[in-house]
Amino acid sequence: GAVVSxxxxxxxxKSGTSVKIECRSLDFQATTMFxxxxxxxxxLMLMATSNEGSKATYEQGVEKDxxxxxxxxxTLSTLTVTSAHxxxxxxxxxxxxxxxxxxxxxxFGAGSRLTxx
Amino acid sequence: GQQLNQSPxxxxxxxxxxxxxxxxxxxxxxxxxxxxxxxxxxxxxxIALYKAGELTSNGRLTAxxxxxxxxxxxxxSASIPSDVGIYFCAGLNPGNQFYFGTGTSLTxxx
Numbered sequence: 001g002a003v004v005s006x007x008x009x010x011x012x013x014k015s016g017t018s019v020k021i022e023c024r025s026l027d028f029q030a031t032t033m034f035x036x037x038x039x040x041x042x043x044l045m046l047m048a049t050s051n052e053g054s055k056a057t058y059e060q061g062v063e064k065d066x067x068x069x070x071x072x073x074x075t076l077s078t079l080t081v082t083s084a085h086x087x088x089x090x091x092x093x094x095x096x097x098x099x100x101x102x103x104x105x106x107x108f109g110a111g112s113r114l115t116x117x
Numbered sequence: 118g119q120q121l122n123q124s125p126x127x128x129x130x131x132x133x134x135x136x137x138x139x140x141x142x143x144x145x146x147x148x149x150x151x152x153x154x155x156x157x158x159x160x161x162x163x164i165a166l167y168k169a170g171e172l173t174s175n176g177r178l179t180a181x182x183x184x185x186x187x188x189x190x191x192x193x194s195a196s197i198p199s200d201v202g203i204y205f206c207a208g209l210n211p212g213n214q215f216y217f218g219t220g221t222s223l224t225x226x227x
Contacts (some may be wrong), residue, residue: 034215092161111157111159
């Protein structure tokens, strides 16, 4: 089945530093990937749609200069949290449109827990 | 992004009981998906539904695509402790956009 690998699973960084999170589709090509943020006991909040070879589409209220998204290949999208601050601490999850039995479903990565000190 | 109405928000049940949760929307969807998320993990697909009226099972789980295309439900029969987690519905609309439910937190008491 379709597998999405997300790395790192946990990262702790100092305030002011930048952190990069990778999302890879392992056994399929993903022209579109999605990035979400999730607060404890809440649903997924879509941050942006990552499009291979073009600029990401950001949801309203998400700072594109703060959360840089690069989708340089059909199997890799990256999210960089720039100049991270404690309020950026959260669980970040990516997903990709993946073919399952000829139809589209979303396959999710395992998530990345970011803690900014 | 827009969210689907999912209920109940949380459930506390005894092991062995059946569980039912649903998602509703004011607009139609072409696909309904149900996911389970364990703490600290990403959501995992449980069941995918592609046609109005479709009823699909996956072990003790059963889900249905509502006939109006605006709702879906998920049933879990004979719950066990490992069913604990947060369950999300997701819908794919005719514009190829995914929307998510607000989640149902399930606690199973042994």
